[in-house]
Amino acid sequence: MAAKPASVHPPLVVEFAGERHEVPAGREFAIGRDGDLVIDDNRYLHRRFLTLTVENGLWWLTNVGSRIAATVTDGTGRVHARLAPGARLPVVFDRLHVLFGAGSTSYDLTLHSSGGFAVDPGPPASAVGDATIGNVPLSPSQRLLVVALAENVLRQTESGRGEIPSSADAASRLGWTLTAFTRKLDTVCGKLEREGVTGLRGGRGKLATNRRMRLVEHAVATRLVTREDLTLLEAYPLR
Incomplete structure (x- = not known):
């Protein structure tokens, strides 16, 4: 048999x-x-x-x-x-x-x-829900904020781990006050929420760390910011 x-x-x-x-x-x-x-x-x-x-x-x-x-x-x-x-x-x-x-x-x-199941992703998707969100326009200061939060992740040359800075550390990195940084962070998160991105809202039971983490995760995954954007931080040398 x-x-x-x-x-x-x-x-x-x-x-x-x-x-x-x-x-x-x-x-x-x-x-x-x-x-x-x-x-x-x-x-x-x-x-x-x-x-x-x-x-x-x-x-x-x-x-x-x-x-x-x-x-x-x-x-x-x-x-x-x-x-x-x-x-x-x-x-x-x-x-x-x-x-x-x-x-x-x-x-x-x-x-x-390598199983031959690859799917052509096609053109960038339009903003219709969290799984198909296209590029969201950011102002220069908003992009700078996201890059500062994602810096450690973007500097990785291979998959692994990266620490997400606190709002205070990221604000200090840019020479901003914590109040100004938090206000801009609220604006960026609000803009992405309106486009359907989930997990960016604070409030009871929602740690600020989770919001920053979710923002970085989404921004890096969707290439809202990339390694090329690290040049924006050249004017803000590490102290």
Whole structure:
């Protein structure tokens, strides 16, 4: 009797902090503070945050955490989605970037697939909900604020981790008062909220750190700011 053929599945590699991890298809691959890929010993990070599994020949990325969401993008900023706790999505691009924050630390990793499921993202999307938001125009001072918050993440040459500065530190970096910085931050967050970006509103139970983290996560994932924008900080040398 002929042996039953093995399930066909695309190979998948997770890249994080300069290391590449080949994901076996025969079992669940867990990512978090503990698991197959240990991201960081960060008490704000779930022990098991994301999992990768094969189903019907496709890889699926699932958020098995209870508090943290992730932003997933094809890398061009044209296609992106918010992966909330309990949600999952298929890995249908040759390269998929995953960004998320825990405490004041931002993390990003990249999924590399060669299974031939790549989808053409097409032209930049118009502003119709959080998963299809196009470019949002920022004033020079608003862009400078976002770059100052995202500086450590943008300076990374490979996927890994970056610290998000406090509002006081970012204001000091730019030579602004904390009051002026906070007012501009409110304006930027309000502008993005009107375009459908979630998670930027403060209030009871909402830490200021979470708002800054979400702003950086969205801005980097959608290429609202890029490494080229770091030149804006040249007039503000580090003290």
